Structure formats: C-alpha cells, structure tokens
Amino acid sequence: MTAQIFSPGKVVIAAAGPGDADLVTVKTARYLQLADVILTDRLVNPEILERYARKGSELIEVGKQSGHPGSSPQQTISQLMAAHALKGKRVLRLKGGDVSIFSNILDELETLTALGISYEIVPGVTAALGAAAYAGIPLTARGYARGVRFLTFVDEHMIDASQWQDWAETSDTLVFYMSGKLLKELAQRLVSAGMKTDQTLAVISHATTPGQQVEVGTIRHFLQPVNRFCYKSPTLIIIGDVVKLHPRFKWFESSEPQADFFPPMGPAADFL
Numbered sequence: 430m431t432a433q434i435f436s437p438g439k440v441v442i443a444a445a446g447p448g449d450a451d452l453v454t455v456k457t458a459r460y461l462q463l464a465d466v467i468l469t470d471r472l473v474n475p476e477i478l479e480r481y482a483r484k485g486s487e488l489i490e491v492g493k494q495s496g497h498p499g500s501s502p503q504q505t506i507s508q509l510m511a512a513h514a515l516k517g518k519r520v521l522r523l524k525g526g527d528v529s530i531f532s533n534i535l536d537e538l539e540t541l542t543a544l545g546i547s548y549e550i551v552p553g554v555t556a557a558l559g560a561a562a563y564a565g566i567p568l569t570a571r572g573y574a575r576g577v578r579f580l581t582f583v584d585e586h587m588i589d590a591s592q593w594q595d596w597a598e599t600s601d602t603l604v605f606y607m608s609g610k611l612l613k614e615l616a617q618r619l620v621s622a623g624m625k626t627d628q629t630l631a632v633i634s635h636a637t638t639p640g641q642q643v644e645v646g647t648i649r650h651f652l653q654p655v656n657r658f659c660y661k662s663p664t665l666i667i668i669g670d671v672v673k674l675h676p677r678f679k680w681f682e683s684s685e686p687q688a689d690f691f692p693p694m695g696p697a698a699d700f701l
Contacts, residue, residue, distance in 0.1 A: 440521075442524065443461075443523055444524055444553020445470070446525075446554040447558075448691075449563075452554045457551050464486050464521035467486055471492025474690075510541070514547075515544070526556040528551065529552065531581055557665060564679060567671060570674060574600060597624035604666070605667075612651060613651065616651050630648055630650075630667070632666055634665075639690060
C-alpha cells in the first residue's frame, strides 16, 4: 500500500491510544515527527509527545473534561485546525484512545471538508480495548458473551424504556464510556429494566497507566447506600459475565494506584 503524504496544508487526525505510550501506532509516531502544529487532548500521555513530536513544532493543548470551565469548545478546536492548515502548516490533531469511538471527529471532518482542506484519519487502540486488556477481561470470551457494545450514559432523556430493557436482557458485554459519575444511577436503571443484581461489573480508571485502578463487584455491591464512589477521570465501566474472568487473568499491576496520571483541567485558555 502506498504511504500517504503529510503535505503542507494537510490535517492528520490521529489516535494516541488509551494511556500507555507504547500503545501508540507507528503511523501516528511518524506523523508526530513531521507535524508543524499539534493539537493535543488532555487524555494523551505526555511521554508520546516527548518521544515523537518534532523539535520546534507548535503544541496546542485543547483538552476537554466534562463540566469543567477550562474545557476547549469543539468549535474552537475545529477552527484552530482549519486556520493552521490554511496557512500551509502540517497539522496533527492528536486524540486520546481511538479517533472514532466517542470522539468529536464528525465536527472536525465537517469543518475540513467544507473548507476543502486535505485530511487523513489514523486509528488507534480505543479505551475499551486497552482497559479490558490491562484488566485481563476478554470482552467476547467464548461461553461468556455473544458480542460487545460500546455505549455511553450521560443523558437519561436520550435512552427510552425499550433500550434499557434491551441492555438489561442482553448477553453482550456492555462497555460504558464517560459514565463514572452516574454509575449508581446507571446500575439502578439496568436493575429496574430487569438486569439481575448479581451481574458483575468492573470500573477501570486511568486504564493502561501506572495509576490504573480496577474495582470489581456485583451490581448489588455498587448499589449499596453506604458506597460512595468517586472515580478519577477517565473511567470505563464494563458489565457482563466476562468481568468474572478478571481475578484469573489480571496481569497488570499499578505502580502508582492513587496517582492522577491525567491531571484535571486547568483554567480556561485563550486560544485565538
């Protein structure tokens, strides 16, 4: 296959993986060495930039954190990409995890195509796959799950009763992104829709990093009134029988389990 050319005025939307710097793809690393401007997410391991970013490239932090006033508006990010590309710069938009799984890539692609700006998409290891692998949880293990679903629960009004029932009754593994703050409500909704309270659930924070934390229990455990959960962002929730495999196959030990590998957002930045 002929390699794509990172020409001046082009935007590359590339994945950095879920945290471990060794999980970045060779292609993303190569483009980091060529980029003039790098727009990077909060959930990108700084070591990736230290290893691969071209010396002298312009680094712009455009991180997001739910509900935080310092988060970068998506419109601003899209405008920055376009503005630098139209100046003839090689622009790399670096995203944590994969570029297409619960990412705002659609907004960025619409901006680029509307302005006729050349672009390329480089996939990577998404958070669900990284978290499951480093927790020793095969998401579709034979005899435990028929499939896997990547979901999010951030707005209850977007999910109707039939959807809750489908999730509660499925034998698929359910993986919820961006839902750590609403864990108890998520569990309550699933039980109300028919899920058994002895179903197993794992909460994985800061996956694949030295600060990774994994908490496993039944939904009943997470619904106990005495349990007050406060998980560090980013957090991933895995629900299904495959979670029962964690005690047998966990292999990754955190060296700094209480550390904030991805620091919370700072004050709002002035980009333009």
